[in-house]
Amino acid sequence: VHPGYGFLSENAAFAAACAEAGVPVVPGRDDPAMTDADLVEAAAQIGYPVLLKPSAGGGGKGMRVATDAARLQAEIAGARREAAAAFGDDTLFVERFVDRPRHLEVQVLADAHGTTVHLGERECSLQRRHQKVVEEAPSVLLSSAMRDRIGAAAVATAASVGYVGAGTVEFLVAAANPEEFFFLEMNTRLQVEHPVTEMVTGIDLVAEQLRLAAGEPLSYTQADIRLTGHAVEARVYAEDAARGFLPTGGRVLRLEEPSGAGVRVDSGLRLGTTVGSTYDPMLAKIIAYGPDRDTALDRLDRALARTCVLGVTTNIGFLRALLDHPDTRAGRLDTGLIERDLDDLVAAAPGAADLPAVYALARLLELTPDTPFVDPWDVPSGWRPGEHSSLHWTITAAGLGGPVEVGVRGTPADALVAVDGGEPIPAAVEWAEASPGAGTTAGTGAGPGGSVGRLSAGSELVVTLAGRTRRWRAVADGATLWLGADGAAWPVSEHRRLTAAAVKAGGEARTPMPGTVIAVHAAAGDEVAVGAPLVVVEAMKMEHTVGAPVAGVVKDVLVGIGEQVTLDAVLAVVDPAPAES
Numbered sequence: 345v346h347p348g349y350g351f352l353s354e355n356a357a358f359a360a361a362c363a364e365a366g367v368p369v370v371p372g373r374d375d376p377a378m379t380d381a382d383l384v385e386a387a388a389q390i391g392y393p394v395l396l397k398p399s400a401g402g403g404g405k406g407m408r409v410a411t412d413a414a415r416l417q418a419e420i421a422g423a424r425r426e427a428a429a430a431f432g433d434d435t436l437f438v439e440r441f442v443d444r445p446r447h448l449e450v451q452v453l454a455d456a457h458g459t460t461v462h463l464g465e466r467e468c469s470l471q472r473r474h475q476k477v478v479e480e481a482p483s484v485l486l487s488s489a490m491r492d493r494i495g496a497a498a499v500a501t502a503a504s505v506g507y508v509g510a511g512t513v514e515f516l517v518a519a520a521n522p523e524e525f526f527f528l529e530m531n532t533r534l535q536v537e538h539p540v541t542e543m544v545t546g547i548d549l550v551a552e553q554l555r556l557a558a559g560e561p562l563s564y565t566q567a568d569i570r571l572t573g574h575a576v577e578a579r580v581y582a583e584d585a586a587r588g589f590l591p592t593g594g595r596v597l598r599l600e601e602p603s604g605a606g607v608r609v610d611s612g613l614r615l616g617t618t619v620g621s622t623y624d625p626m627l628a629k630i631i632a633y634g635p636d637r638d639t640a641l642d643r644l645d646r647a648l649a650r651t652c653v654l655g656v657t658t659n660i661g662f663l664r665a666l667l668d669h670p671d672t673r674a675g676r677l678d679t680g681l682i683e684r685d686l687d688d689l690v691a692a693a694p695g696a697a698d699l700p701a702v703y704a705l706a707r708l709l710e711l712t713p714d715t716p717f718v719d720p721w722d723v724p725s726g727w728r729p730g731e732h733s734s735l736h737w738t739i740t741a742a743g744l745g746g747p748v749e750v751g752v753r754g755t756p757a758d759a760l761v762a763v764d765g766g767e768p769i770p771a772a773v774e775w776a777e778a779s780p781g782a783g784t785t786a787g788t789g790a791g792p793g794g795s796v797g798r799l800s801a802g803s804e805l806v807v808t809l810a811g812r813t814r815r816w817r818a819v820a821d822g823a824t825l826w827l828g829a830d831g832a833a834w835p836v837s838e839h840r841r842l843t844a845a846a847v848k849a850g851g852e853a854r855t856p857m858p859g860t861v862i863a864v865h866a867a868a869g870d871e872v873a874v875g876a877p878l879v880v881v882e883a884m885k886m887e888h889t890v891g892a893p894v895a896g897v898v899k900d901v902l903v904g905i906g907e908q909v910t911l912d913a914v915l916a917v918v919d920p921a922p923a924e925s
Contacts, residue, residue: 408422444520590886608631631644860908892916
């Protein structure tokens with residue numbers, strides 16, 4: 345998808361000043377008084393595909409791509425609605441959409457005494473939903489000569505309006521032709537990804553921003569600035585990559601953040617933090633530095649593997665898969681990479697294949713008495729004359745593809761686990777000492793099945809399956825058991841078998857994310873087709889349209905505009921149309 349913000353998103357006068365200074369800009373129209381009809385006319389003149397961008401803000405919110413005139417009106421309506429909700433202003437600009445671009449931005453510092461310098465570029469091409477996911481400095485795309493050119497353009501941009509302070513000038517660069525670049529916008533502030541520039545230049549940008557605001561001159565010239573080594577940042581979001589990056593939420597029940605040589609963590613998380621749906625889903629930034637790009641990528645991957653967030657579904661597993669993608673490793677980046685390879689990236693994230701066995705072993709360990717004197721009859725080993733019996737559960741979790749039955753028999757030190765009737769696998773499990781710096785909070789009550797014990801308080805497990813040993817974090821939250829390993833985490837629950845009445849009520853339209861209802865498109869009595877839009881839910885500045893699960897007649901709409909809804913809440917009910925005989 346197209347990268348980020350608009351070259352006109354700050355104001356038209358600024359864009360005009362940049363063009364007059366000789367900085368190339370993307371063709372577009374910037375009249376803030378444009379009506380829908382004006383936008384349609386401008387798009388025809390610019391040429392499709394076009395990108396609609398809100399005037400009042402950035403971050404990709406409200407941005408829509410129209411590939412042809414037939415889609416333009418619907419995209420204009422959606423873009424205006426999102427812009428109004430996010431910024432209180434539905435003014436839109438329009439510009440040419442550049443296919444497979446790379447998104448580079450240049451950090452600048454300008455004092456009040458006429459000196460402006462740049463601190464090199466950051467590569468921000470790895471994006472989803474027009475928002476950055478992984479950033480790095482410097483970019484592998486640029487030669488030294490090209491770096492000087494784009495840096496000079498950034499300095500000219502800031503100087504063209506007499507800018508003073510720390511800022512970022514953003515450019516669109518043609519991946520196939522790095523010599524061609526276009527000005528996107530200037531952000532008159534520090535960016536989320538500023539740490540990667542700090543790590544390769546050794547300059548504290550926050551301190552510099554304060555000095556510049558105080559009127560102090562820069563203490564160095566352009567010739568004094570050197571880029572040393574490589575730094576990469578990954579943004580940890582409260583979102584589910586496997587469900588189209590839908591926002592998530594919850595309470596942080598366990599938190600471990602990495603440390604070590606070359607690793608920096610900027611985090612907004614605390615143990616017990618409740619992540620709601622009101623704000624942006626970014627939770628933390630994990631940054632790694634190395635003498636070269638491969639080292640920085642390796643360090644970042646290991647840092648993500650040591651990160652544990654239980655209680656809130658995050659994108660950490662997805663981030664590790666993205667860092668390991670062949671194109672990421674080779675530096676063949678563009679803003680559409682994630683969307684093109686999303687299915688493979690989700691599949692490549694640390695898998696959930698061991699979840700059923702780990703769940704069963706954790707339950708077995710929780711049920712086994714942990715006292716100096718144990719009555720053998722209290723041990724749930726399944727012992728009986730002849731073939732021993734098993735404990736059975738049917739569970740659900742993201743990544744399993746549906747309910748899975750798992751059985752375990754024996755003792756924690758010597759168990760056999762069978763998944764969906766498969767061959768029993770030798771296994772063992774034991775409690776582990778908590779990792780240094782690990783933290784947990786108690787769950788909200790009983791653990792799975794009503795038991796109260798170490799899982800409810802949060803624990804670590806050492807699990808051996810078929811000779812492979814892996815360390816897992818676990819904490820129970822009511823009837824849900826959160827399990828995490830190697831950065832990834834999953835909520836696992838016992839499957840609720842549907843009653844006949846529940847099966848009949850297959851027309852329930854449920855929200856896949858918590859949030860606020862911002863539009864209702866149906867009323868009781870309406871005839872709807874499968875997928876027809878019923879309700880629009882907004883969370884963390886992202887809209888999601890909930891469609892009709894079946895064709896039929898709307899029986900009831902249970903929510904109104906402005907209402908807060910929780911994950912999986914029923915928004916509307918559709919009576920299925922009678923089956924044709």
